[in-house]
Amino acid sequence: MNKNLIISLILMSLFLIPASTLFVSAPNEQIGVKDDMGTITISTEKITIKIVPNQAHIMWWFGNKTENDEMYKLQLLKIREFSGDDTILDNQTEFGGINYNLVTGDWDYNIVESDTELTLTLSLLGLANGANMYVVMHVYNIDTPINGTDQVVDALSELKFDIIIDNWDFSPTAQGYAIQTYLTEVQHHHRVQLRNGTLAENGNTTRTMQFDSDEYNTPVAYCEWTNFANIYNDTDDLIDTIEVGTAYFDTLPSPPPEAPGFAEGLAHLFLTYPNYGDGYKMIHDPSVGINEESFTQAIPFYIFPVVAGILAITASIIIIKRRKQ
Numbered sequence: 001m002n003k004n005l006i007i008s009l010i011l012m013s014l015f016l017i018p019a020s021t022l023f024v025s026a027p028n029e030q031i032g033v034k035d036d037m038g039t040i041t042i043s044t045e046k047i048t049i050k051i052v053p054n055q056a057h058i059m060w061w062f063g064n065k066t067e068n069d070e071m072y073k074l075q076l077l078k079i080r081e082f083s084g085d086d087t088i089l090d091n092q093t094e095f096g097g098i099n100y101n102l103v104t105g106d107w108d109y110n111i112v113e114s115d116t117e118l119t120l121t122l123s124l125l126g127l128a129n130g131a132n133m134y135v136v137m138h139v140y141n142i143d144t145p146i147n148g149t150d151q152v153v154d155a156l157s158e159l160k161f162d163i164i165i166d167n168w169d170f171s172p173t174a175q176g177y178a179i180q181t182y183l184t185e186v187q188h189h190h191r192v193q194l195r196n197g198t199l200a201e202n203g204n205t206t207r208t209m210q211f212d213s214d215e216y217n218t219p220v221a222y223c224e225w226t227n228f229a230n231i232y233n234d235t236d237d238l239i240d241t242i243e244v245g246t247a248y249f250d251t252l253p254s255p256p257p258e259a260p261g262f263a264e265g266l267a268h269l270f271l272t273y274p275n276y277g278d279g280y281k282m283i284h285d286p287s288v289g290i291n292e293e294s295f296t297q298a299i300p301f302y303i304f305p306v307v308a309g310i311l312a313i314t315a316s317i318i319i320i321k322r323r324k325q
Contacts (some may be wrong), residue, residue, distance in 0.1 A: 029115075029141075030044060030045075030141050030156060031043075031044055031113070031117070031118045031139050031141065031156070032044070032064075033111060033113065033118055033120075035111065038052070038053065038054060039051070039052055040052075040053065040109070040111070040120060042118060042120070042139055042159070043064045044064065044139065044156035044157070045063075045064055045156065046062070046063070046064075046156045046157040046290070046292055047060060047061070047062065047063070047064075047156065047157045047158070047159075047289065047290050048060065048061055048062075048063065048064060048065060048066075048068075049139070049159050049288075051120065051137070053107050053108075053109040053120075053122050054105075054106075054107050055075065055102075055103050055107075056075065056076035056102045056103065056105070056107065056122060056135060057073070057074075057075045057076075057103075058073070058074045058075070058159070058288060059071050059072065059073045059074075059186065060072055060159065060221070060288055060289070060290065061221075061290070062220070062221075062290045062292070062295045063295070068187070069187055069189045069190060069215070070185060070187055070189065070190055070192060070211075070213060070215070070220060070221075071185065071186045071187050072183075072184075072185055072186075072192075072211055072221045072288070072290075073182070073183065073184050073185070073186050074181060074182070074183055074223055074288055075103070075181065075182045076102045076135070076179060076180075076181055077101070077102055077103060077180040077181060077182055078099060078100060078101055078102055078103075078179070078180040079098070079099070079100045079102065079133070079165075079177055079178070079179055079180075080095050080097075080098075080099045080100075080177060080178050080180060081095070081096060081097030081098045081099065081170065081171055081174040081176070081177045081178075082094040082095050082096065082097075082174065082175055082176060082177065082178055082272070083096050083097065083173045083174060083175055084175050086175065087175045087176050087245070087272075087274035087275070088245060088272070089176075089178055089245065089247040089270060089272045090247075091249070092249055092251070094175075095178075096171075096173070096174075097170075097171035097173065097174045098128075098129055098170075098171055098174075098177070100127060100128075102124070102133075105124045105133075106124065107122050107123065107124050108122070108123045108124075108125070109121065109122050109123070110123075115141070116140065116141050116142065117138050117139060117140045117141060117144075118138070118139045119136065119137065119138055120136075120137040121134060121135070121136045121137070122134065122135040122136075122137075129168065129169045130167050130168075130169055131165060131166060131167050131168040131169070132165075132166045132167060133163075133164065133165055133166070134162070134163075134164040134166070135161050135162070135163055135164075136161060136162040136164065137159055137160070137161040138153070138159070138160045138161065138162075139156070139158075139159055139160075140153055140155050140156075140158075140160070141155055141156065142155050143155050144160070146160070146206070146226065146285055146287075147285075148205060148226065148228065148230075148241075149203050149204065149205045149206050149226060150203050150204050150205070151203040151205075151206050151224070153287060154289060154292075157289050157290055157292050158287055158288070158289030158290075159287060159288050159289065160285065160286075160287040161285075161286060161287065162283055162284070162285055163179065163282075163283070163284045163285075163286065164281065164282070164283050165177075165273075165281070165282045166281045166282075167279055167280075167281070168278070168279075168280075168282070169278045169279065170275050170277075170278060174275055175274065175275055176272055176273050176274040176275045177272075177273055178247065178270040178271065178272045178273070179270065179271045179273075180268065180269075180270050181223075181268075181269045181270070181271065182267060182268060182269075183209055183223055183266070183267050183269055184267050185211060190213055190214060190215035191213070191214040191215075192211055192212065192213045192214070192220070193211075193212045193263050194209055194210070194211060194212075194263040194266040194267060195209070195210050195212060195263065195266065196208075196209065196210070196266070197209065197210050197222070197224075201219070201222075205226055205227055205228060206224055206225065206226050206227065207224070207225060207227055207246070208222045208223065208224045208225075209222060209223045209224075209266065209269065210222050213294075216294050216295070216297075218291070218294045218297075219291055219294065220290065220291055220294045220295070221288070221289065221290045221291065222288070222289060222290075222291065223269075223286065223287075223288050224286065224287050224288070224289070225244065225271065225284065225285065225286035225287070226244065226284065226285045226286075227243065227244050228241050228242065228243060228244055229241070229242050229244050229273060229282050229283060229284035229285075230242075230282070230283050230284075231276045231277075231280050231281070231282055232280060232281040232283065233280060233281075234279070234280075234281075236281070239280070240276060240280075242273060242274055242276050242282075243274065244271055244272065244273060244284060245271075245272040245273075245274075246269060246270065246271060246272065247269075247270040247272060248265045248266055248268060248269060248270070249265075249268055249270070250265040250268070252268045271284070271286075
């Protein structure tokens with residue numbers, strides 16, 4: 001065999017091995033999961049999701065990598081009842097009644113893998129008013145419709161979760177309750193801002209918060225939720241559909257002022273649910289994900305080892321030829 005060809009094949013294999021490992025299938029083929037001392041990592045070829053169950057804390061980023069220059073975060077902080085003269089949460093003075101801190105809750109979790117999806121269920125049981133809370137997370141192998149909307153959960157690039165509040169007994173003056181969330185980008189290597197989604201970005205019955213990155217000059221990630229929730233009785237019959245509202249307050253504790261790209265008024269998002277009566281089950285459908293096309297417009301990161309390998313091969317051939325001369 002030609003000596004130049006042998007050297008070329010050896011060098012090419014060395015550079016291709018790291019690239020090819022990016023495509024090795026997980027045990028369940030397309031969705032991998034790792035439980036490492038209470039931190040759960042879900043990975044596909046398109047997205048990595050890290051979940052801290054005992055804090056109801058989700059981080060996600062593009063690609064099957066241990067970390068990234070941009071990492072997006074959603075944390076469920078509290079459930080807070082509110083009062084007032086209507087079911088709209090107008091300001092913080094309306095908070096009152098039952099208030100649960102979800103970050104310090106005693107969460108349990110369970111992971112189930114199947115051929116079509118991975119499901120992670122977080123459970124917070126036996127709250128003081130008799131309620132139970134569940135967050136049921138799904139990553140699907142195929143695009144999956146969201147019931148009651150024109151949207152789908154994108155396969156392998158989106159985490160869809162059901163927020164389930166079961167058997168909530170409202171305080172006498174409560175107009176409803178709000179789930180306080182915290183949205184941000186945590187790396188701060190790039191300028192990443194939060195904004196409300198446009199009509200084109202939202203579905204007919206969903207709303208979004210978009211992460212805009214100056215590095216990619218495009219929306220790179222999102223948090224999406226339906227603008228309705230379903231109410232079920234104790235035999236799981238659908239008895240009502242309620243409107244889910246939103247509120248933002250910019251006087252709550254936030255990251256340091258020097259953190260670039262922080263949109264103060266939009267980081268603390270409250271999802272609000274009107275009083276639907278005692279003892280029922282409420283199910284709401286948010287999700288988080290990445291806009292894959294925003295990243296793949298650039299040169300894929302796995303190409304660089306291949307390019308480096310080709311350059312090294314070319315240089316080696318030139319050196320060999322010079323020595324022969």
